[in-house]
Amino acid sequence: METAALHAELGAGLPPGLRAAVSLADFTTWKVGGAAQWFCEPEGNDQVIGLARWARHQGLSLQVIGAGSNLLISDQGLAGLTLCQRRLQGSQLDGATGLIEAQAGEPIPTLARRAARAGLGGLEWAVGIPGTVGGAVVMNAGAQGGCTSEWLEDVTVFDPNGDGEPFVLASRDLAFAYRHSRLQQEPLVVLSARFRLRAGLDPAAVGQRTSANLRSRTSSQPYQQPSCGSVFRNPEPHKAGQLIEALGLKGLSVGGAAVSTLHANFIVNTGAARASDMNQLIALVQERVRQAHAIELHPEVQRLGRFAEPA
Numbered sequence: 001m002e003t004a005a006l007h008a009e010l011g012a013g014l015p016p017g018l019r020a021a022v023s024l025a026d027f028t029t030w031k032v033g034g035a036a037q038w039f040c041e042p043e044g045n046d047q048v049i050g051l052a053r054w055a056r057h058q059g060l061s062l063q064v065i066g067a068g069s070n071l072l073i074s075d076q077g078l079a080g081l082t083l084c085q086r087r088l089q090g091s092q093l094d095g096a097t098g099l100i101e102a103q104a105g106e107p108i109p110t111l112a113r114r115a116a117r118a119g120l121g122g123l124e125w126a127v128g129i130p131g132t133v134g135g136a137v138v139m140n141a142g143a144q145g146g147c148t149s150e151w152l153e154d155v156t157v158f159d160p161n162g163d164g165e166p167f168v169l170a171s172r173d174l175a176f177a178y179r180h181s182r183l184q185q186e187p188l189v190v191l192s193a194r195f196r197l198r199a200g201l202d203p204a205a206v207g208q209r210t211s212a213n214l215r216s217r218t219s220s221q222p223y224q225q226p227s228c229g230s231v232f233r234n235p236e237p238h239k240a241g242q243l244i245e246a247l248g249l250k251g252l253s254v255g256g257a258a259v260s261t262l263h264a265n266f267i268v269n270t271g272a273a274r275a276s277d278m279n280q281l282i283a284l285v286q287e288r289v290r291q292a293h294a295i296e297l298h299p300e301v302q303r304l305g306r307f308a309e310p311a
């Protein structure tokens, strides 16, 4: 149903917190993207499940996002309901067993710092990844030799197309691979995750390793400009950034999108980029690498919404 018609029909009966026509550029680290037809930042899991049920009842599609740090959202925006999980924060740590339970919206850097303070080792690599726990599980986020699947015990999810009851999936059932999980293909919503870390370590030593990881990243990657981190998966055994840099593509731009001069696998928003600029620059870089090396670069960034096919 069209937004205006739904407003007229439901009036005051809209679920609490639901907003219409919200710009999603404000909810992505690339700062591009059009508006969500309907948008909400739920504050509890019951609200997430209730809103998903409402969307299904209205015949609306459902899209779940975390911190928007790995997303390219179309300039035309997203139809249906978009739920942003970033307010679903909180975590419990057990210093003795190393077990951590975290809500889907908990920032992964916050979790890494809390784990270090409790003398729990394993998440030192996660400190520079500006995403949520839910996004890290879906993407199998990783850096500096570590990744989410190594430390994940299980996730609590629900199926918005099913009975809506939350259930637990063990880590081994998530088909994890390099920057991949089965959750990228299935519309399951992550509510929380449990990690098992190494317990009984010296908090100061874990903290130092965590801080060193952050320093090494901020000195080699463009953290001061809007980006989505690495745009392309590494085509093993090659590094995408090295292939792009060797072709002299640092600084290449389309509109407000430019290949970073600091790290060639980053595309930055130089001020007024549109999602279509990002999309065209991604296609241009892919084309140059394909022509030079016959290697296909696959984007790590997730596209949401409609994009024109490259000419």
Ligand SMILES: Cc1cc2nc3c(=O)[nH]c(=O)nc-3n(C[C@H](O)[C@H](O)[C@H](O)COP(=O)(O)OP(=O)(O)OC[C@H]3O[C@@H](n4cnc5c(N)ncnc54)[C@H](O)[C@@H]3O)c2cc1C
Residues within 6 Å of the ligand: 029, 063, 064, 065, 066, 067, 068, 069, 070, 071, 085, 104, 128, 129, 130, 131, 132, 133, 134, 135, 136, 137, 138, 139, 140, 141, 142, 143, 179, 184, 188, 189, 190, 191, 222, 223, 227, 228, 229, 230, 302
């Ligand atoms: C400066 C910078 C550095 C980065 N460095 C790294 C890095 O070193 N390593 C790395 O792996 N990534 C890196 N990234 C990319 C990004 O931070 C990770 O992929 C992160 O895990 C995405 O989390 P998110 O919460 O932002 O997810 P989003 O970008 O919001 O979403 C990513 C995907 O997960 C889905 N999703 C999110 N939350 C849920 C949920 N609760 N339930 C179901 N689906 C959900 C979305 O639908 C989407 O498909 C970097 C990004 C930036 C901006």
